[in-house]
Amino acid sequence: MxxxxxxxxxxxxxxxxxxxxxxxxxxxxxxxxxxxxxxxxxxxxxxxxxxxxxxxxxxxxxxxxxxxxxxxxxxxxxxxxxVGVRPEVIAIMHKLRDQGERVVILSNTNRLHCQFWPSEYPEVSAAADKIYLSQDMGLRKPDPAIYQRLLNEEEYSAEEAIFFDDNPENIEAARKLGIHSLLITDASVLPAFFADR
The missing domain is CATH 1.10.150.240 (Putative phosphatase; domain 2)
Incomplete structure (x- = not known):
């Protein structure tokens, strides 16, 4: 996955x-x-x-x-x-990778923020196989093209992907492409999702 x-x-x-x-x-x-x-x-x-x-x-x-x-x-x-990193999510990302799953980040962000968080939170980059950033792609969520490009580059189908985001519009756009998507409303949602799996 x-x-x-x-x-x-x-x-x-x-x-x-x-x-x-x-x-x-x-x-x-x-x-x-x-x-x-x-x-x-x-x-x-x-x-x-x-x-x-x-x-x-x-x-x-x-x-x-x-x-x-x-x-x-x-x-x-x-x-x-x-504010700070969510260590429980970093742990989940590492566990997924240890199990042989592919883990990527897809973020609407900008150069100014990217001058800060990668050095401030090096554990984020260390927990992902690849990071896809809107400013590098010339696209931003919820544009369907950004999800499609990521799937194409990763060589996965929509049905083989799971997407986590805190923005309902981004979730809806991904679902329309057939990507299983989970809206993250607070810090408890992701750990609970994986605890049930």
Whole structure:
């Protein structure tokens, strides 16, 4: 079997409120104001597909949120999204690989975040056979093409794959392709799924 893991809130806990908190502290824009304005819109999607640079992305988000931040300040906030790794998921990934299963990561992410998490959480890369990143592929979930490309590269059929993600849209898109998919609503879901198998 091919096991496909999302990164954020599946393997590593993330929290965008932490990002907004840092930006609020640095800019003196009230946190409530930032929360009301922040959305993962088109510039967010362009960044995750690798279509715009980190600097252009920072400019666009600062403009959307009314922030006056240097790129370094923006980046400091952007990296604050990472809370910590879920060791129980890392253990599951290693166990699957020990059993001869194929384990990959498929993440909507961006270069700025990839300057941070691989060195901060080296155990993530060590637990996967391969990592597929949206900015390298020029595609992002839930675009069906990103799943199809992964299946093609891995040489597995949809029926031979299981996908774990915290976003209902991503899960729905994978299911439509015939990939068995499990929505991860909290940290207990994955360990419970494997305990039952």
């Amino acid at each position: 091919l096991y496909i893991f999302d990164l954020g809130n599946v393997i590593v806990d993330i929290d965008f409120n932490r990002v907004l908190g840092v930006w609020s502290d640095l800019s003196r824009v009230p946190l409530a104001t930032l929360k009301s304005r922040f959305q993962m819109g088109e510039s967010f999607h362009q960044h995750e597909r690798g279509e715009i640079s980190d600097e252009v992305f920072a400019q666009k988000i600062c403009h959307e949120l009314g922030l006056s931040l240097s790129f370094e300040q923006f980046a400091a906030g952007w990296q604050a999204v990472f």
